[in-house]
Amino acid sequence: MPPPSLTDGQQRYLDHLRVQRRLAERTLTLYADALRRLSGFAAAEGLDLLRLSLPQARRFLAKLHGERLKPRTLSLILSAWRGWYRWLGQNGLVDANPITDLHAPKQGRPLPKALGVDDAVRLAEHHQDPADPAVEALERCIVELLYGSGLRVSELVGLDVRHHAAAAGWIALDAAEAQVLGKGGKFRAVPLGSASMKALGEWLALRGQWAAADEPALLVGPRGRRLSADQVRKRLKQRALAAGMPTHVHPHMLRHSFASHLLQSSGDLRAVQELLGHANISTTQVYTRLDFQHLAQVYDAAHPRARKK
Template identity: 75%
Template sequence: MQPPKLTDEQQRYLDHLRVQRRLAERTLTLYTEALERLNALAAKADVPLLRLTAHQARRFLAQLHQGDLAPRTLALILSAWRGWYRWLGHNGLIAANPIVDLRPPKVGRPLPKALAVDDAVRLADYAEPNADPVGEALDRCLVELLYGGGVRVSELVGLDLRYFPTSLGWIEPDTQEAHVLGKGSKRRAVPLGGPALKALQDWLAVRGQWAQDGETALLVNKRGRRITAHQVRARLKERALHAGMPTHVHPHMLRHSFASHLLQSSGDLRGVQELLGHANISTTQVYTRLDFQHLAKVYDAAHPRAKKK
């Protein structure tokens, strides 16, 4: 006789999650499937669920791993198992949690998405026909600061026209720098190239048409107040669509593009780390993998030994 898909204890646990923890139905469905996997493995090994040992649980995990399940899927399964056995322990039904020390395989860190150099330049140079000149100047300025300076969107919206005692960041036209407040409240100076300085000048020439009196923010919205990160994302998304970008563009993609293109040109990992404001160089090293992907594509396209039959 086939064992039930869920035991009474498992059903009570899921009811607890639904009523007391108020988990979403999708999460409950995934937890149900995870417990059903556990039941099938235990039945096949003829192991009583309430007497499962850590060694047996580790063997179950290895079997699932051999089934080519993704690390994130395995992590969710283990979370469901661990939670159920923890609940059993709280209710005095088991003496020890056999899942407590099990860990899923590490999830590979996804590569950041960056635009091709030509696409990034096209986005920065794009001019919307019949656009509001103030809005057009704002869009060009924010793109140049994101791509030309590699700043985070939070750093961008925190910029003031100049230094004030309350400033999170500010512009120094004389030294051609932007001073920003990054993660961990660490300040850094970001050099501004010619296109970024030109975009700043063009924006400052029309900023007064939108900005309210006394507003210190460098970038303002139509209401005359400091632009928000959400508004930056929306404006950038619209500009990218009009410019015919091949992918969805968001502010952090321009920061990734800044880092990747700079590393491709210079190979100076430490310098890129400083410009990005990364506390740990391992965070910056992910761009070397992105750069290798670029080189691999060049190799595949050009080297005679790489050409496919």
Template identity: 90%
Template sequence: MSPAMSTVSLTDEQRRYLDHLRVQRRLAERTLTLYTEALQRLTGFASAQGLDLLRLSAHQARRGLAKLHAEKLKPRTLALILSAWRGWYRWLGQQGLVDANPIADLHAPKQGRPLPKALGVDDAVRLAEHHQDATDPVAEALERCLVELLYGSGLRVSELVGLDLRHHASSAGWIVPDAAEAQVLGKGAKRRAVPLGGPSLAALQQWLAVRGQWAAADEPALLVGPRGRRLSADQVRKRLKQRALAAGMPTHVHPHMLRHSFASHLLQSSGDLRAVQELLGHANISTTQVYTRLDFQHLAKVYDAAHPRARKK
């Protein structure tokens, strides 16, 4: 929290609302911190203007938004602040403390959708095939397997760590080596099958051959850490970051970058947007279409480098 924000006192109603979010809604601490700062901004604005927050009009709220614009805040930040304000006034209405929500019709400006960052094909292959630690074959097999599954099948990190060795009643996902596929549980509790390519199957078999050296006897998870239990998403991020640094990657590599790389490289090769949508588990094809922009970027670079008419005189 910024020093300026920490000097603004919350109202009793705002504290009660934040307690409601913490206890009833179980929001994460980071989200609660951001909502606290947003409500402090609102209180600071109202105090400076001599306004009563419980009688704030839509016109006055619009002036508050204009002040935020003047601070040159990013659209995403503005959207979060307005969401906190809107939620508070909605809660006040439920408590019978206000008659209308003055934030109801206020919206942050739309922001341009950033292109996902993807590795080049050569870099992705180099990361997968890099031998980081020959002195620890179990760790090496684990990291090779997780990279191949993230890049070879386009899994989310949550889907990766949720994989079990085999299907049982509480499985979020599981592998089916004989069918060269994995069953995963994606967003919205939607299940899908993803194929396992040759390199993924090879890495999987290499890991399964040594998994027993780490795994606890009763652990159903496919990927486990040295303590024998299911690997966490943070552990995957840490291991991937270390492997990428050791492999000399030109940029910070995180699990979702390998998912982006999977989608981008598959689209470059096949041009089949609908198939990429199915493999990624996107509910809406518009989410997948961002990769057509990434693919166009790649094609533009090829054109600039190779076509005679693209070369500058």
């Protein structure tokens, strides 16, 4: 049986998130799936979603529990439902939010996975000697911007070569920085280190071989158009395999590596928060736990009182 279609109100809500909140496409896809699931539950019981009561919503939550979904998945589904009803209320379409008091089980917050410094540098400096030098230049630029500046993959693919009215981010070479549009529609300036500037220079020298004449994007593929986040993930995965990385490498792992290594070196949590574009410092504090884990491993391996007899 095919999944139910999105209602007009659900689609308008997702459009609102895309345009006003600038949520990533992956997040929008997950929210759409969650809203379809909600519609399916309501259709099975012949209920009107605009008149959903708290007991009925609790029944839906029980069905989710029955599917043995992970707490993280339950939390995301409830967040999508709650946000939709909040939007409906703001537009005068419902009187109350039936999801307000529904919560997923508490989950332990997993530590972000980061590469060691040596592995991160090895990935950045790996040379595959492809038939087309533009491939190497592009992939090295991707790695240097993700690891060297801690960008989200959505911020990376949104970068344009230069500033213009519709730009969702751009490279300012003269200031050695990138202006990126992060979550919440807020711009922030991210410094570009010498390695990133060198990689950018090498890529920009070859970009014209691929880029269409009217394409503003910094990162383009062989067809001349802006790379998607999925294309970046695929290229990074292949590069990491070729470089002999000990684990699957994805763009957010390089962002985690940037934050962890910077915090280990500087100890300046506020500066790392600003560079990452976190609205709340509690989000950044997870890297202090990662740093402590690293120190604990060093202690276990080196301190005479930690060694097992």
